[in-house]
Amino acid sequence: MIDFFNYVQNDWDNIFAYTMEHLQLVSLAIVIAILIGVPLGIYLTTNKYLAETVLQVASIILTIPSIALFGIMIPILSIINQGIGFLPALIALVLYSQLPIIRNTYTAIQNVDPNIRDAAKGIGMTTFQRLTRVEIPNGMPLIMAGIRTATVLNIGIGAIAAFIGSGGLGVLINSGISRGNSNMVLAGAVFVSLLALVADFILKFIQKRVTSPGVK
Amino acid sequence: MIDFKNVTKIYGGEVKAVDDITMSVNEGEFVILLGPSGCGKTTLLRMVNQLETITDGEINVNGQNVKEMDKIKMRRNIGYVIQSNGLFPNMTIEKNTMIVPDLLGWDRKKKRDRFNYLMDLIGLNPDEYRKRYPHELSGGQQQRIGVARAMASDPPVMLMDEPFGALDPIIREKVQDEFLTIQKEVKKTILFVSHDIDEAVKMGDKISLLRQGQIMQYASPTEMLHRPKNDFVSEFIGKDRVLRSMSLYTVNDLVEALGLKSKEEDIQDTKEITIDTSLRVALSMLLNKEADELLITDDQGEAHGSLTFDLIETFINREVRGA
Numbered sequence: 155m156i157d158f159f160n161y162v163q164n165d166w167d168n169i170f171a172y173t174m175e176h177l178q179l180v181s182l183a184i185v186i187a188i189l190i191g192v193p194l195g196i197y198l199t200t201n202k203y204l205a206e207t208v209l210q211v212a213s214i215i216l217t218i219p220s221i222a223l224f225g226i227m228i229p230i231l232s233i234i235n236q237g238i239g240f241l242p243a244l245i246a247l248v249l250y251s252q253l254p255i256i257r258n259t260y261t262a263i264q265n266v267d268p269n270i271r272d273a274a275k276g277i278g279m280t281t282f283q284r285l286t287r288v289e290i291p292n293g294m295p296l297i298m299a300g301i302r303t304a305t306v307l308n309i310g311i312g313a314i315a316a317f318i319g320s321g322g323l324g325v326l327i328n329s330g331i332s333r334g335n336s337n338m339v340l341a342g343a344v345f346v347s348l349l350a351l352v353a354d355f356i357l358k359f360i361q362k363r364v365t366s367p368g369v370k
Numbered sequence: 371m372i373d374f375k376n377v378t379k380i381y382g383g384e385v386k387a388v389d390d391i392t393m394s395v396n397e398g399e400f401v402i403l404l405g406p407s408g409c410g411k412t413t414l415l416r417m418v419n420q421l422e423t424i425t426d427g428e429i430n431v432n433g434q435n436v437k438e439m440d441k442i443k444m445r446r447n448i449g450y451v452i453q454s455n456g457l458f459p460n461m462t463i464e465k466n467t468m469i470v471p472d473l474l475g476w477d478r479k480k481k482r483d484r485f486n487y488l489m490d491l492i493g494l495n496p497d498e499y500r501k502r503y504p505h506e507l508s509g510g511q512q513q514r515i516g517v518a519r520a521m522a523s524d525p526p527v528m529l530m531d532e533p534f535g536a537l538d539p540i541i542r543e544k545v546q547d548e549f550l551t552i553q554k555e556v557k558k559t560i561l562f563v564s565h566d567i568d569e570a571v572k573m574g575d576k577i578s579l580l581r582q583g584q585i586m587q588y589a590s591p592t593e594m595l596h597r598p599k600n601d602f603v604s605e606f607i608g609k610d611r612v613l614r615s616m617s618l619y620t621v622n623d624l625v626e627a628l629g630l631k632s633k634e635e636d637i638q639d640t641k642e643i644t645i646d647t648s649l650r651v652a653l654s655m656l657l658n659k660e661a662d663e664l665l666i667t668d669d670q671g672e673a674h675g676s677l678t679f680d681l682i683e684t685f686i687n688r689e690v691r692g693a
Contacts, residue, residue, distance in 0.1 A: 273456025276421055276529075277470055277519075278445030287469075291460035366460035368503030 161337040169326065173345055176322035179240065179315070180308045180353075183247035187304060191252050192297065195259025196285065205260060212253035220246065220311050224318045243312070243320030250311055251304035258300025262293025292369055298361035302354055309350045313342065323349070371397040371527065371559040372418060376427035379413050379583070387413045389583035390427070395576075397526075398557045402564050402574035406606070410583040411563045415529050418561065419448050431527060446470055449520030449528035449558070453535045455512045457504040463515055464500045470523045488518040491552055510541040517549060521556065530562040534569070546573060567607050571595065571614060579603055592618055612686060616650035621666055621677065624649060624685045630666070630675040640665045645674060649685075652677055 162169060198205035215223075227242040236242065266289050274284045290297070316324025323342045330338030372395040379388035388410040395401045403411040416422040418429055420441050429436045436444060457466050465472070467488060468481045476484075489496035492514040504512055513533060520528055534542045534549075550573060553560065564570050570577045571591040578588045579602075586606075587599040595615040598604035608614065622645045624630070641661035643652055645668045652664060656679055663676040 267454075269452060269454040269456050270458060272421070273450070273452055274458070276419055276445060276450035276452070276456075278442050278447075278473060280442055283473065288458050288460070292458070294460075366503070368459045368461065368505060370459075370505065 158337045158340055162341055165338075165341070169323075169341055169345060172321065172323045172325055172342075173349060176309070176312055176324075176346070176349060179243055179320060179322055180247065180305065180312050180349075183244050183308055183312075184251060184301070184305050186244070187248045187251035187255055187308075188301060190248070191255030191300075191304075192259050194252075195256040195297075196263055196290075198256070198260050199263045209253070209257055209260070212256055215249050216253045220250070220314045221317065223249070224315065228318065238318040238320075240320050242318055243315035246315065247308045247311060251308055254300040254303040254307065255297075256300075258303075259293070259297050262296035262300075263289050265296070266292050291366055294365045294369060295361065298357065298365070302357045302361070305353050305357060306350045309346060309353060313346050371395055371399070371432060372561060373430040374414070374427070375430070377414070377417065377424060377429055378426040379410070379417060379422060380425045386583050388417070391580075391583070391585055392427075393578055393585060393588050395559060395561060397559050400553060400560045400562065400573060400575045402562050402570040402577045403580060404564055404567065404570045404577050404606075405580035405586075407565060408582075409580040411565075411580050412531055413583075414580070415531055415561055415563050418527075418529055419445050419450060446473055446523065447525050447527075449522075449525045449530075451516050451520045451528070451530040451533040453532040455504075455516035455536075457512055457515060457519070459504055461503075462500065463502050463504070463507070466504065467515060467519045467522055469519065474523055484522060488521060491521075491555070492518050493548060508541075509537055510545055513537060513545055514548070517552075521558070524556075526559055528558045528560045530560060532563050532565070535564075535566075542569075549573075568614070568617075571617060579606060581606075591615075613650065613653070616653055616682075617648045619649040619685075619689070620646050621649060621652055622646060623689075624677070624681065625666060625674050627685060627689060628681060630681070640676065642667050643677065644668070649682065653682055656682075 194208070198208055218226075223246050224242060227245060228237040231237050231242050231245075263285075270288060270292070271284065274288045279287065312320075312322055313324035313327060316322055316328050323346050326342030326345075327339050328342075330336065330340075330342060374391050374393050377388055377391045378386065380386055391414060403414060405411050413422055417424050418431065418436065420436055424437060431439075431444070431448070458469070461469070464485050468476075468485055471481050471484060485500070486496040489499065494511065494514060499507070499511075499515075504515070507515065513536075516533065517530075520530075534545050537545060546569065562573065564573075574591055576588065576590055577594055579586045579594065581602055587594055587603045589597075589599075592615065594603065595607060595611045595618070598607060598611070604611070621643060625645065640663050641655065643655065643664040643666055645666055655661070655664060656677070663678050665676050666674040668674060
């Protein structure tokens, strides 16, 4: 145990750099995933057939083991000389985040009380006003829950992306294993967990700020 | 104000929800669309603000065909209240109430004044409720807010779809009374869906009784209760229609109709009843044996004679049976 703390203390600069690298990768992936997933989830509420197909595809993506997904992307992205590194990791994380984000957004909008939707219509709101003033605000808790799930998921998978040279805390785990340095492995794992906890806590705070107190 | 001309609604090419309905609602009139579930009353209502499309025929509001109006604009100019109040959970009471003025782009001061006025009208303290959320209010209060929201931009026409249907009987009665008082002040043209004959008789200037998408009778409550047009109408309003019609009259109507005079003699075993009590209540009091005779008094406490079974019977014979 003392060994571990000594290790963390001595190697703090490295660990911190890896954590930041990890954070960068995951944050960028989540932002892109939200920009794709939320509008897509909203759009799908207007097309039930397409919704089923898209959600199924997103589910299938989530079942692909991450190592396999990285492997598939190496030959594809090699065409543009990006077979390994940041880009394939980013793409994989965006893909993995899609299911929780799309599904939760879709369900959130679908689940808005039909009476409320009817009232909004009858009062003379346009489709866009209904969406921004009624449907999204009332679906906010569920949409945010999807984003939180995706974030935590991504922080975990982000560690595996170190195998294809994306950097991040996975590097510690990786090299720890190959060098037989258990403290290094432990440090990687602990900081991945800490990162996930902190990120979830921050998102929870944001969720509270963006959700109306009238919506439980 | 609202004219239905051969209005028909067909679902899925075969089911006729509304079948060739022609009727008009005059300005300032309170008309009830009454009928059993599935009779097309809600569909008919929702066709007015185009929440349902019109298969055939036309509806004119204020002389203008609704099909030719801009949907969004016309809806903002028609008050709409639904059974489950439809308040937006994410908005405060003030935001909810002022949503239509908001959409219409009123300035802040005008909205605030209007909110204060409406809250006074429905009997809730504006400052106490302004910042609260719908879930913090009771069902009756929510429904009142729903009504206030529909009146926010002072629309001439209001559509109400069983607005008090989800309230418990005591609260419903109270909210109905309040709404009638408000209506006396604002004089809106109202189309009101109900399945409750008592509510219809109490609230409506006219009742349109529907069955399978067709009008069975369109008449004033008195007319309908006393002269039901066909078997369906008499069955729907019930065997106790005479009793029911008693709620349309007050003790005062009887006093005037029969020229009742105050008697000088002292009566034993009596109870006082105010002159604006409905005859139905008076009759129940007599039936309850609360007293053999009821002493009628007016606002000033002046006596107007006493009410007995015999007098009510005479009144019924004269007014109701037209004898």
